[in-house]
Amino acid sequence: MALSPEQVCRMLLSVADAIIAAEPQLSQADRDLGDGDHGLGMQRGMEAVKLKLHALTQPYSLEQVLNTTGMAMMSSMGGASGALFGTLFRAGGKALSGHATLGSAELAQFLSAAAAAVMQRGGAKPGDKTLLDSLVPAAEKALESQTLPFTEALNAAAAAAEAGLEASKQMIAQFGRAKTLGPACLGFPDAGAMSICIILRTLANQAGQQPA
Ligand code: ADP
Numbered sequence: 124m125a126l127s128p129e130q131v132c133r134m135l136l137s138v139a140d141a142i143i144a145a146e147p148q149l150s151q152a153d154r155d156l157g158d159g160d161h162g163l164g165m166q167r168g169m170e171a172v173k174l175k176l177h178a179l180t181q182p183y184s185l186e187q188v189l190n191t192t193g194m195a196m197m198s199s200m201g202g203a204s205g206a207l208f209g210t211l212f213r214a215g216g217k218a219l220s221g222h223a224t225l226g227s228a229e230l231a232q233f234l235s236a237a238a239a240a241v242m243q244r245g246g247a248k249p250g251d252k253t254l255l256d257s258l259v260p261a262a263e264k265a266l267e268s269q270t271l272p273f274t275e276a277l278n279a280a281a282a283a284a285e286a287g288l289e290a291s292k293q294m295i296a297q298f299g300r301a302k303t304l305g306p307a308c309l310g311f312p313d314a315g316a317m318s319i320c321i322i323l324r325t326l327a328n329q330a331g332q333q334p335a
Pocket residue numbers: 153157158159160161162164165202203204205207241245246247252253254255298299300313314315316
């Protein structure tokens with residue numbers, strides 16, 4: 124199974140609703156370690172994504188859907204995470220330029236390009252207690268899963284992101300406000316990694332419901 128741009132657009136609208144619904148949880152995670160604004164920032168970003176995706180006119184490409192998502196986040200959220208999530212979707216989308224559908228190979232290309240671009244943009248690496256602690260393991264798992272059916276590959280990537288979120292509890296932050304906490308941040312998961320998990324888990328659940 125591979126998804127058309129229209130199917131990807133519908134799945135991203137579900138992702139937006141899932142992130143908006145998770146605002147209290149994301150806000151709490153950022154209150155534990157940061158300034159507490161991650162949930163509201165992501166909520167604002169996803170409201171903008173919904174508007175822009177609804178305004179897309181057919182026919183549109185996979186790259187356009189993903190780039191529109193990134194642009195909407197970048198321009199509406201502000202702050203570190205607006206630039207980082209915007210970069211994630213825009214760079215991931217660019218990597219799929221010319222691809223008509225999203226399958227397991229494209230998922231791996233999307234996540235790998237997204238992770239590389241976020242690392243370049245923000246200067247963090249896995250282990251620094253950022254969203255990369257979910258995004259990088261998800262990209263690695265997707266690369267290993269390229270020959271699996273799409274839903275299986277997406278489920279495997281989501282599970283890797285969730286394991287990374289759990290592992291982030293044992294990391295000492297090297298970026299953002301959490302950096303000043305030192306060992307006091309042990310035991311708390313990273314808020315941005317939590318957003319990555321919600322995005323991938325929602326995509327995996329939605330992909331499981333698409334007609335083959
Ligand atoms: P801000 O840090 O501006 O308050 P948010 O609270 O919305 O922005 O987002 C915080 C999240 O951004 C963190 O939990 C972390 O996952 C992510 N983050 C912050 N700095 C970086 C970075 N340099 N690289 C990757 N992710 C980062």
